[in-house]
Amino acid sequence: MPSKTCNVVVLLSGSGSNLQALIDSSLGQDSPVQIRGVISNRADAYGLERAKAAGIDTAVLQHQGFDGRQAFDAALMALIDGMQPDLVVLAGFMRILSGDFVRHYQGRLLNIHPSLLPKYKGLHTHQRALEAGDTEHGCSVHFVTEELDGGPLVVQAVVAVAPDDTVQSLADRVHHQEHQIYPLAVRWFAQGRLRLGEHGALLDGQPLAASGHLIRP
Known part of the structure; x- marks a missing residue:
């Protein structure tokens, strides 16, 4: 470290x-x-x-x-x-x-997005997940590139969508997970464990999966 x-x-x-x-x-x-x-x-x-x-x-x-x-x-x-x-x-x-x-x-710019990228880039992600009838939703931390919400994924947290969810109730649960995974990704970077390689994100020198490190609370 x-x-x-x-x-x-x-x-x-x-x-x-x-x-x-x-x-x-x-x-x-x-x-x-x-x-x-x-x-x-x-x-x-x-x-x-x-x-x-x-x-x-x-x-x-x-x-x-x-x-x-x-x-x-x-x-x-x-x-x-x-x-x-x-x-x-x-x-x-x-x-x-x-x-x-x-x-x-480049390589030192992170963003958090309220969807399981590459799904639902842009705005109104919770509404779009509900309208699509998705059973899972969540949030993603990624390195920023010139493609909007399209950089290499670092970590994603999955949230189950309940049948009675509203945009607000779903957003609240996603926000809770954002507050877990963003500090985690920043800490990995600060510890020298996370970096952007030529072909994607690396954690402890090993390429992360296309979906990043996946967390299912």
């Missing part, structure tokens, strides 16, 4: 429940994870309050003031790089990132 801590920068746009899970997980004495900063494109994102309560530096970069995505992403990269991250974590960051941004952080 690396002797130094792993500096993590978290990007978010909303309530920051996954950020809270990462903060809670990083508080243990043996944790190699150091959340260096939290950045939001929304000044009213509650995740910023969670960060401040934990003594973590915060910054707001609102996209409305920029002439296009490339200009915003360039400013965002400069802000992130000023925090010297080893890993950048997307935790409900509601912006589609440019190819330049993704390439700049």
Whole structure:
């Protein structure tokens, strides 16, 4: 395990429940994870309050003031790089990132998505799973590539869909699993166990399956 801590920068746009899970997980004495900063494109994102309560530096970069995505992403990269991250974590960051941004952080950029990828890329995943009559749903952590919600999978958690599930009840159970698997993936990375290889994600030097490490609670 690396002797130094792993500096993590978290990007978010909303309530920051996954950020809270990462903060809670990083508080243990043996944790190699150091959340260096939290950045939001929304000044009213509650995740910023969670960060401040934990003594973590915060910054707001609102996209409305920029002439296009490339200009915003360039400013965002400069802000992130000023925090010297080893890993950048997307935790409900509601912006589609440019190819330049993704390439700049290749191999050190993780995202969490509320479906069992490659199913249901994009939005409204819980509604789509219910409408399709799926018996299983879940969430996925993956390395970010230029394909939207399409990078190599690291870990997935499976949630059984109950006959009486609503979008909200299903979302609640999926969120609970998100809060388990995101800190796990970040810890693996911080420990030097997880990396992006030429042909996909590697854990302890071994290629992960196409579905990543599968967890069935």
